[in-house]
Amino acid sequence: MSEIFYSTITNGEDAKQKIKNGVNKGANAVGSTMGYRGQLCLISKGGLPDPTKDGYTVSEAIFLEDPVESLAWETVKQSAQKTVDEAADGTTATCVLTQAFLNNSFDELEKGEKSAIEIKQEIEKSRDKIVAYLDELAIPITDEMIYHVAKTSANGDEEIAQLITDAYKQAGENGSVGFVNSNNDNTFIEHTEGTLVERGFVNERFVNVHSTQSVVLEDNPLVLISNINFTTIKQIVPFLEFAVQNNRELLIISELDYNVEEAILVNKVKYNHRFCIVKPPAIGKKREELLMDLALVCNTEMISSLSGADFTGREAMYLGTAKSVVVTKENTVIVRHDDTPIEAINGKVAELKEQAKLADKNYVLRKNIESRIAKLSGGISMIKVGGITPAEVEEKIARVDDAVGAVRSAKEEGIVAGGGMALLSAIDKLDLDEVTKKSISAPFMRILANADFKLPLAKEEKVWSLKEIVKVLFNCFKEDDVITLKAPNYPNGYDVKNFKEVNMFDAGIIDAKKVVKNALINSISASNTLLRSANVLTYKNK
Known part of the structure; x- marks a missing residue:
């Protein structure tokens, strides 16, 4: 006899609250890994501990018990996966931005002045402005900057950043960089000429x-x-x-x-x-x-x-x-x-690069084209990742994966100032809707929150709240308990490693523009979908 399944329909305030709960639970866990001072997340795998600071690994390990909360979180995971497919990095940024856009959109909806459709349309108009703005900000990556992009993506791991830098230098301009388990304690590069x-x-x-x-x-x-x-x-x-x-x-x-x-x-x-x-x-x-x-x-x-x-x-x-x-x-x-003759090979490489641009949204096809370019160019560097325990190796491979992908994206579309500053600077530069203004500061705010640092005040030292930090650091002002951000002159930002304002490029705190752009686009897509979900259908068997 076949199983009988019944639909459970959740709607109204109950649906909205559970959607918010699901997104907040997942995004808080993933967001805790963000930035240089992000925290480890301990995951149980078969009863054994698996510590990681990789946002993608944390995201994929989260399965919520409540079916409505679970559906909401799976929507966020899908948007984050799309960012990874398109830019090879950006899971954490996508989750943090989705959380901010969704909560701020619901707050705007509760005012009763705009419908969900109107909020969605305003956000999408602002999105297009920000994407164009990011295109203007982006600059080509240099060999020197590869190290900094890799380091930022690998959560400040200098060893991984140096390995990836060396691997890309050995592979050459069109060469390929990959990674596998070394099956021993050592991490090293194996380069193939040919x-x-x-x-x-x-x-x-x-x-x-x-x-x-x-x-x-x-x-x-x-x-x-x-x-x-x-x-x-x-x-x-x-x-x-x-x-x-x-x-x-x-x-x-x-x-x-x-x-x-x-x-x-x-x-x-x-x-x-x-x-x-x-x-x-x-x-x-x-x-x-x-x-x-x-x-x-x-x-x-x-x-x-x-x-x-x-x-x-x-x-x-x-x-x-x-x-x-x-x-x-x-x-x-x-x-x-x-x-x-090298001319025919160079011509084919140029042709394949154009095909790769057209295949930007097709991850499998793009990877195949990139592999062909690397083979024709004759340079392949493989990072062999090792460690003492399987958990250590798995966690290190996850960070190498992120960093290699970030560098690849940076080589494709250029780089912008990291630490959330590229999006934060758009608040002053562009005419944006209120929801977007509040939401695009989320990566910067999350990095500061994870830093949990102290600032001197007069002759005493105290723990500052996040709002106080933002207000003091970047000349923000407060009206009716609403923080309005006034960003420093781009590309300046805040270095949470050394606790000071710096030029982000000089400090090596850099993001791939492609990662920031796709995280923004996909987070808005997920948030708008959840915002307009008035009914949630889940199933249970008899």
Whole structure:
């Protein structure tokens, strides 16, 4: 017998209060990690402690018991996930901004002067002004600034910031930076010069350097790249004979029937021919694109279904050249030959960069294009993250993930002053609605609240409230218990590490504009959705 589910409808003041509760509970926990002096959150995983200062990890770990509160928080999580998909960072900022926009919107609604639709429309008009303003503020990132963007995103972790800076420098302008678990206590960078193919040799009997269990072809090897399956030995013999006659090493990247593969392997073992077979990575269109890119790197033409079946006399047309090739069980690295024309590769990279801009909202497609650019450019840096305990490694990987993503976003759209100052400065510069004015100060206010610091007053020292701090620091004034912010001249802001006003760029407190922009857009979307949710339907079984 199938289960019977009943709908529970929550509406009116009850719905509004539970929506606010759900958002506030989640955002308070996530927001507590924000800024240099943000706090750790201890998460239970299978009864074991998992301490983290990563907003995304905290957000994903929160599941509220009340079904209405849970739905509200899941809405915030979806908006934060969209920010991460688009900008690779910004979970905490999205949650904090959503909380501020929602609470201030409900307060405005309670005045009875405007409808939810009118409030929504005013906020969206202000949003568009702020996005345009951020575009004006943004400046291109320099190599020196990479360290500061990474440090800000990694919550002030200097070790992670330096690793990411070194990784990007080694990878080059168009190179790729990634990260994996190092499976030991150490954290380090492993850089690969050349084009990485995520496939290794098909049989370990091709190995010619047994100390490293690898195939090393280092004397300008020939490279055959095929998108067809060689079903008979007759098809591939012309290429094998060409390599032998010219005393050249040969790398074959292709699908081959088992009998063809075995015949090549027998020749390699019996006559010590320097051959190696690697299966092509990926499938379908993605495989074809990767193989065509490899053909550019090796200055040759990819064999396709249109190339025919008999290659006698046409071997040279489909045989490219590399400077060297190293093949392991998992990966193949091809180093481009010095004589390979760079113009065609640069042209393809430029074309892919334009495609990446058009694919900005499609995370999977954009990542694929970025990977192709890195392979064509020939520089890949992998950060191997280690630690003493699994919890430490997981927490460090989360911060590396945020920082790598923030730098990538900064390289795409530039940087702005961090610490919430880019949004805060918009209050004085733009004609904004009241809800937006109050809400966009939230990241700055949260960073100060997390700092919980003391300021000297005359000859005594006391703990200042958040409102007092804001009022004194930035010349704010108070009317009817409402704090009106008057921001310092951009890009000045407040450094909660050293407790003083600074030029944020000089102090290295920097955000990627793309992260700030998407956090703003997605938080407003989530807040407006919840603001207009008059009824909440949840389900329970009989």
